[in-house]
Amino acid sequence: MQQIKRRRVDRFWLTLIERPAVFLLLVVAGLALLPVAVWLDLRAISDASLQSQAVDLDHAISKIRTYYARNVVARVLSNPGTVTPTHEYHDTPGGIPIPATLSIELGEVIGGNAGNLKYRFVSDLPFKERQSHDLSTFEQTALADFRKSRDPEDVVIGYAGSFFDRKIQIASPVMMGEACVSCHNSHPQSPKTDWTLGDVRGIQAITISQPIAANLWSFKFLLLYFAGAGAVGAAVTGLQWHQATRFHKMNINLGQANTEIAKLNEQLTSENLRLGAEIEVARRIQMMVLPTKDELGGIHELEIAAFMEPADEVGGDYYDVLQLDDRVKIGIGDVTGHGLESGVLMLMVQSIAVALQERGPSDPRQFLVALNTAVCRNIKRTKTDKHLTLSFLDFEANKVTLSGQHEELIILKENGHCEIVDTVDLGFPIGLDEDIEPFIKTRELPFGPGDMIILYTDGVTEAESPDGQLYGLDRLVDSVRKHHAPKASRVLEGVLGDLKAHISTQTVHDDITLLVIRHK
Known part of the structure; x- marks a missing residue:
């Protein structure tokens, strides 16, 4: 019954989106009632x-x-x-x-x-x-x-x-x-x-x-405020309608996933099964939006090997490879906690990042500012307390531009030398504050043929051994040096082998994400 009501509400809003004149008329009518209420x-x-x-x-x-x-x-x-x-x-x-x-x-x-x-x-x-x-x-x-x-x-x-x-x-x-x-x-x-x-x-x-009308002008400042608020409200409504139209078009592209979800829902026989199926659907959607092997291998100058394993059915780690013409942007992030809420926020970030790569600013700083604004709006709407660390790498010929705050970046040079780059001064956690522009900085790093960049989340460095020892950044750097090879996939396999040997029988408490990017 609840699902039927939700579908009716969705159909109502879709009808308004397709009829902007009706939507605008409702907004104007709502604003016009304000003076009546004051009277x-x-x-x-x-x-x-x-x-x-x-x-x-x-x-x-x-x-x-x-x-x-x-x-x-x-x-x-x-x-x-x-x-x-x-x-x-x-x-x-x-x-x-x-x-x-x-x-x-x-x-x-x-x-x-x-x-x-x-x-x-x-x-x-x-x-x-x-x-x-x-x-x-x-x-x-x-x-x-x-x-x-x-x-x-x-x-x-x-x-x-x-x-x-x-x-x-x-x-x-x-x-x-x-x-x-x-x-x-x-x-x-x-x-x-x-x-x-x-x-x-x-x-x-x-x-x-x-005579009440004689006192009406006593409310001149309130009436002026209503007029200004009405103008701002109309402008914001127009912007929201425009954004809603764009997201409506994006949702159409998820028709195949929605069909699969509908089939799973039809198989539910009890409330517990419904809950389990919903979590499974979220996990499958999360895995569906990850870059495919064809996407990872389709970048001419880069070889990318990636691994992600959530601690729960739904993880809060994020990584994506975004390519538009000759622009290549790779992002990695970590939502606080893990589970369904963290996974939903991760999906929000993924959707917004894709939209911004297609239509948003190309400047790395403005890209992060716009993404943070959209995420903050969704966090307020969903009333969650989640946020995330997030960094992006913009690749060009023989260099990479780093922006945003996340874990330290490891650069493995072709000669075997390792460089650790701190990102704490390059950004601010996404979703905590709507205005982060003053905190966003960029840093250009040389990235020549044969060089590798290793990206990871704190699930790697904070993985525990059976006796409670953390894996740590030093072990990760030593493992990267030890498994230095001309293939990104071989480096990834070697580091993952060392990490799993360290964890052994210990329970994994956080999502693990690891990327190796090699300049061909």
Whole structure:
């Protein structure tokens, strides 16, 4: 079932690759949704801000009215004199407004002609000689809810507005206190004379409006960033699509291998068998991409003998012989560890190196930089912690250009003299950092007729004997000198014989790769 889903996903991406216009349309649609998301977030921020402002203002006005009732009106009533609290204070000498009148007129002062803030102190039971309050649907609903709950802490909040502006309404109950009950029940203009403590007289309503579009330019830097990110994203998407197209063409060339894998999968009868078959397929693919005998023998001026033996079913060692016209490049590398993950990374390096030899830069330094960039991208995608040492040799007439960091290079001259070349200063491990260009250097070495170059991985020098002794570089150099012969294959056979005699019955813990290259 999982494999069927994977095939469907693969077919989906292949369809997009074959239809770049559709792919570009999807990318543009995705980028276009970013401003919409920002706008929705702005609305949410506006709602939260308006609610906070309205609640704070509601509490402040309630406290002002309570303070006025307790510390002004109550004190005047307890000490009768020339000052009289009344709702008709304008026409009464020495009159001051009662709390309700204060709240009503305070709403007129706060709201005024401004369109963004409104405050109302209203009731459906106004005094007889007062103008009736026109309660909105929101105010009527809130008043009915307050009279049911009779909770002084109760608050009703409502939102209104269009897509381009927001408005919040908040209402809180106006409760009858002891002084309020006494005054209202005895007042001749009171619409009701049976008030009790805790009755809801009316409501205090606050409305705050805010046009969201007015704040849009506050996000100018974010909008500019989105525009730049969109342009960069479109460019990167185009590059990725171009690369995906190239790799799609390369994958077509693996049709024969995929057919063989499909046949193996059909033979699986249990989960353990499937796992074993998958590892075997990976091993066979790894062996399939190694240079063939015809390729090793098809270079006019070079004789190449090679040996590779993985410690597990799938190895992490890499070597390849790349030839394009008169350009010959030989690479050798060692992925950290061994096993399936290391083998997959080795295959990545092999595929990328082949593609770069065909279409990439010819300069050795730029070749390594481009290869490292592609490998780093794949390592991030697969979330592996693997990396590798990697060196390349570019052969020309009577010289070779060495680049990259790997094990020491052994040059066996025709006269039997051995030279050891250190590569530690020529590069940086591949896959650790995306920018390794400052670390890449090259070195030109003379390589005349009869000279030999020996390449190897640390599986050779770190091979253990039964008593735990490493084979080491010195033994390898001595073996190369001892088996010096006019044929690269004879040197390889002699060195491998010494190495296997040293290992004897000891278990091999690392992949072993050895190449002998002779200038004809």
